[in-house]
Amino acid sequence: MVDTLIYLLIVIIKILIIMVPLMGAVAYLTLAERKVIGYMQIRIGPNRVGFYGWGQPLADAFKLMFKEIVIPQNSDYFLFFIAPMLCIAPALAAWAVIPFADGLVLSNINAGLLYILAMTSLGVYGIIIAGWASNSKYAFLGAMRSAAQIVAYEIAMGFALVGVLMAAGSLNLSEIVKAQNGSLIHWYWLPLFPLFLVYLISAVAETNRAPFDVAEGEAEIVAGFHVEYSGMLFAVFFLAEYANMILVAALASIMFLGGWLSPFQGTPLEATFAFVPGIFWFLAKTSFFLFWYLWIRATFPRYRYDQIMRLGWKVFIPITLVWIVLIGVAVLLKLPPWFV
Amino acid sequence: MTIEKLIFYFFATVLVFAAVRVITARNPVHAALFLVLAFFSAAATWLLLQAEFLAIVLVLVYVGAVMVLFLFVVMMLDINIAKLREGFIRYLSVGILVGLLILVEMVLVVRTMTAPVLTAAPVSAVPNIEAIGQVLYSIYIYPFELAAVILLVAMVAAIALTMRSPRQHKYINPSLQVNVRRADRIRLVNLPAEPKD
Numbered sequence: 246m247v248d249t250l251i252y253l254l255i256v257i258i259k260i261l262i263i264m265v266p267l268m269g270a271v272a273y274l275t276l277a278e279r280k281v282i283g284y285m286q287i288r289i290g291p292n293r294v295g296f297y298g299w300g301q302p303l304a305d306a307f308k309l310m311f312k313e314i315v316i317p318q319n320s321d322y323f324l325f326f327i328a329p330m331l332c333i334a335p336a337l338a339a340w341a342v343i344p345f346a347d348g349l350v351l352s353n354i355n356a357g358l359l360y361i362l363a364m365t366s367l368g369v370y371g372i373i374i375a376g377w378a379s380n381s382k383y384a385f386l387g388a389m390r391s392a393a394q395i396v397a398y399e400i401a402m403g404f405a406l407v408g409v410l411m412a413a414g415s416l417n418l419s420e421i422v423k424a425q426n427g428s429l430i431h432w433y434w435l436p437l438f439p440l441f442l443v444y445l446i447s448a449v450a451e452t453n454r455a456p457f458d459v460a461e462g463e464a465e466i467v468a469g470f471h472v473e474y475s476g477m478l479f480a481v482f483f484l485a486e487y488a489n490m491i492l493v494a495a496l497a498s499i500m501f502l503g504g505w506l507s508p509f510q511g512t513p514l515e516a517t518f519a520f521v522p523g524i525f526w527f528l529a530k531t532s533f534f535l536f537w538y539l540w541i542r543a544t545f546p547r548y549r550y551d552q553i554m555r556l557g558w559k560v561f562i563p564i565t566l567v568w569i570v571l572i573g574v575a576v577l578l579k580l581p582p583w584f585v
Numbered sequence: 586m587t588i589e590k591l592i593f594y595f596f597a598t599v600l601v602f603a604a605v606r607v608i609t610a611r612n613p614v615h616a617a618l619f620l621v622l623a624f625f626s627a628a629a630t631w632l633l634l635q636a637e638f639l640a641i642v643l644v645l646v647y648v649g650a651v652m653v654l655f656l657f658v659v660m661m662l663d664i665n666i667a668k669l670r671e672g673f674i675r676y677l678s679v680g681i682l683v684g685l686l687i688l689v690e691m692v693l694v695v696r697t698m699t700a701p702v703l704t705a706a707p708v709s710a711v712p713n714i715e716a717i718g719q720v721l722y723s724i725y726i727y728p729f730e731l732a733a734v735i736l737l738v739a740m741v742a743a744i745a746l747t748m749r750s751p752r753q754h755k756y757i758n759p760s761l762q763v764n765v766r767r768a769d770r771i772r773l774v775n776l777p778a779e780p781k782d
Contacts, residue, residue, distance in 0.1 A: 249587075249588045253588075321614075324618075354637065355637070355712040355713070355714065356637045356638060356641055356712075356713070356714060359638070359641045359642070359645065359714075360641055362645055362649075363641045363642075363644040363645040363648075363649060366644075366645055366648070366649025366650065366653075367644070367648065367649060369649075369653055370621070370653070370656075373653065373656055373657070373660070374618070377614060377660050385660075388660075389657070389660075389661075392653060392656075392657050393657075395653075396650065396653060396654065399649070399650070416714060552759065555759060
């Protein structure tokens with residue numbers, strides 16, 4: 246009994262070691278978003294609070310904490326409160342199987358990729374329930390749009406990941422990274438290039454980010470599913486969205502850019518950069534994808550709803566299906582240098 | 586009491602509670618959400634049996650996809666609860682009959698099982714997923730393919746039932762929209778400035 250308690254305590258400490266920096270990253274990603282988009286639009290962005298605006302996330306957090314939580318009169322009280330929690334819980338739970346470096350993972354399970362797929366598919370509940378429980382037309386419309394969009398893009402995303410697991414021959418995320426060992430061209434972005442693109446774009450759609458943010462659609466449905474939320478409940482939705490963004494960025498770097506592997510592998514520079522720990526490369530690749538997210542948000546106008554559906558069902562799913570068959574052939578033929 | 590037992594009893598209690606609430610909850614949305622909770626607790630108890638593939642697939646397929654669509658439909662219905670309860674007595678006899686049938690079937694199945702369910706799960710050298718894949722594509726290949734074909738037929742049927750003829754829907758070819766040029770929509774004309782009179 247004492248052993249189990251100590252074991253549980255160690256696990257909780259490990260979870261905290263992942264969660265606390267993650268929450269910090271979420272807070273500063275919001276600042277990064279405002280700054281990056283600001284500079285892209287030739288503005289400065291927040292620069293008043295603290296040193297060059299570095300205190301802005303803290304100020305935002307304090308503001309949201311002390312705001313009143315308004316509950317609509319005819320809302321479903323219990324579901325209204327539980328929806329933000331349902332949104333953030335899967336976004337955080339998925340981090341249990343993410344390998345930060347070789348062996349640096351909370352739970353190295355064999356079904357890691359399946360677990361990730363299951364967790365990311367749960368996030369939609371928070372959005373649907375929020376839309377329904379608020380008892381508001383705008384919120385409900387946002388929830389419906391989001392549900393249809395996530396169901397559509399989950400299939401494309403799942404098929405893209407099926408290609409990865411066929412190439413790596415494993416569902417374990419650490420094994421997937423190890424299968425890409427070699428050099429920059431051994432990483433799966435090259436043999437799985439169409440799946441890489443499909444994954445990147447459907448990941449944006451999955452997280453309801455611009456240009457796929459019709460669930461929020463400020464112009465036509467005010468703020469979509471969280472229009473009735475205020476204060477800390479709204480903040481939890483916000484945290485969930487950014488935690489999900491970091492999650493899909495981390496997944497993209499694990500699946501297609503070789504996770505913690507150094508980009509200088511197999512080049513003359515390999516020995517020079519051997520001192521850099523693997524987690525640095527992992528975080529650098531993740532940050533690259535996060536920057537890409539902010540970049541497309543500043544660049545593209547919002548997709549029209551019927552075009553989103555067309556892209557998901559009629560373009561992405563056929564592409565992934567064809568490429569999965571091709572990967573199957575390549576794996577059978579042991580095509581060098583990737584599938585030996 | 587070990588920690589595994591504690592976890593098992595916790596999830597088993599939640600499972601039974603959620604299953605009862607599925608049929609007693611008045612609001613259909615609440616009932617659907619309790620069904621989600623029941624699936625989730627069932628998946629947790631399966632994890633205790635080290636059947637991680639089944640557990641995760643239950644969450645992925647039923648919770649992540651099937652119930653989302655279910656909820657999608659249920660939320661849009663405007664259900665009159667009083668009207669729903671009208672037929673309660675009339676259908677009670679049929680309900681009892683179906684319930685008894687299922688009970689008999691379950692008892693017959695459970696009686697044939699000899700091994701107690703909650704012993705330490707067998708730990709095999711091959712991971713769960715590999716083991717399932719190996720039997721699915723060797724011994725059970727024909728039933729598996731058959732199930733796939735049935736699903737395909739169901740999908741085609743569903744599409745055929747809801748498909749409208751081209752006259753009935755307002756489909757616009759997206760490539761036409763994308764390829765529109767300014768000259769197709771707008772014509773700039775030069776007009777001579779008119780003298781002021």
